[in-house]
Amino acid sequence: MNDVQAFIAVAREKSFTKAAVILGVSPSALSHTIKNLEERLGVRLLARTTRNVAPTEAGERLMQSVAPLLDQINTEVKRISELRDKPAGNVRITCSDDAAEGLIRPKLPEFLKKYPDIIVEICIDYSFTNIVTERFDAGIRLGESISKDMIAVRIGPDWRQAVVGTPEYFQRYPIPVMPQELALHRCINIRHNPVGSIYAWEFEKDGHKMNIRVNGQLLSNSIIHVMNGALDGIGLAYVPESMAKPHIESGQLIEVLADWSPIFEGFHLYYPNKRNKSPAFSAFVDSIKYNDGN
Structure with missing residues (x-):
């Protein structure tokens, strides 16, 4: 199952290098894992060129049938771990550097001290990143720039x-x-x-x-x-x-x-309205939301 998860990561990222970073292994080790999986199954799962990696027909079939099941398993395991006394997990945020500096940084030390089992990842990006496809928990933008299908939480003044x-x-x-x-x-x-x-x-x-x-x-x-x-x-x-x-x-x-x-208009933290908020994410939102000018 670990090998299948490794394959899904490569197929989604269309890159051994990017998938290796996500999985925390070297690209060569990941390539060896996929090669062994293909040999055991007796089919080619990925078509490789010098520039691109893409699933074959067999790889696409495996990905469509198995990936949703593994995602569901990971989600349920994550929910079980969230029943701990204190929130735990990762929170991934994309925002501009001025928002990170002025709105997140002042509140981050106290938040991380209060929740030692939460890891906050801040990705600096000025472009209009798709937080769903890029798998961010939330983004930060000016209120006037946020799509109406997102939930927006004000985190700063005008x-x-x-x-x-x-x-x-x-x-x-x-x-x-x-x-x-x-x-x-x-x-x-x-x-x-x-x-x-x-x-x-x-x-x-x-x-x-x-x-x-x-x-x-x-x-x-x-x-x-x-x-x-x-x-x-x-x-x-x-x-x-x-x-x-x-x-x-x-x-x-x-x-x-x-x-x-x-x-x-002030900055807002935004996320999909269908998103199931984890305790870790909820704690982060509560810590940075804008209240009475503070």
């Missing part, structure tokens, strides 16, 4: 962006008073998805909205590196106000265009 730069930067460049003037400045861009477009800075004042595409020498997919670029004097950054606030108060950064920065 927030705004801030355009910031160092005092030294503004000694060389004039302070902008209108968003259009950013065309004259060196700005630090962010591209949330490696194959997506560069984020256009959003502004709003007195009901008038505009998106401004800016230019500069630095581009990142991480808001933390955008923030660091501003602190290093490379250019202007458009970052969450909460992230910039300590640096503004210390005098390291100066905020401009504050009257043009719109308010965004």
Whole structure:
């Protein structure tokens, strides 16, 4: 049965390398396991090329008939283990680095201390990851971006962006008073998805909205590196106000265009409405949900 589970992992991931990581074995050992299984059954289960791995007709039949049964067994075993005195298990979350830094990190030490048998895995990703197909327990996004078929739990307050730069930067460049003037400045861009477009800075004042595409020498997919670029004097950054606030108060950064920065709906943790919540996942949600501004 362990060999069959190994086969299912490879068939699902379509990769010996990815499946080996999930199973905690080496790719060569996994390949040997599958080869032995095929020899015992007398049929080829996987078609291998230098680039791809895919189930054969026999492999597809085995996967469709056996995989649901093994999934059910694993689910039932997991439910039995959850009857322990304290919640236990893994919680996998996908989110952006600013959400992880500002919303999860402050509450994580106390949570992990309280629940020593829970393992939290945080995967940093700015793209719109499918949490079902990628087998995450939940994701974190702005409330306005969450599909209506998901359950959403608010974990942070409404927030705004801030355009910031160092005092030294503004000694060389004039302070902008209108968003259009950013065309004259060196700005630090962010591209949330490696194959997506560069984020256009959003502004709003007195009901008038505009998106401004800016230019500069630095581009990142991480808001933390955008923030660091501003602190290093490379250019202007458009970052969450909460992230910039300590640096503004210390005098390291100066905020401009504050009257043009719109308010965004706060971050929410979301998960499928048909999901059976484990005690470990429920405990995690309770620990990070937003209550009365806390």
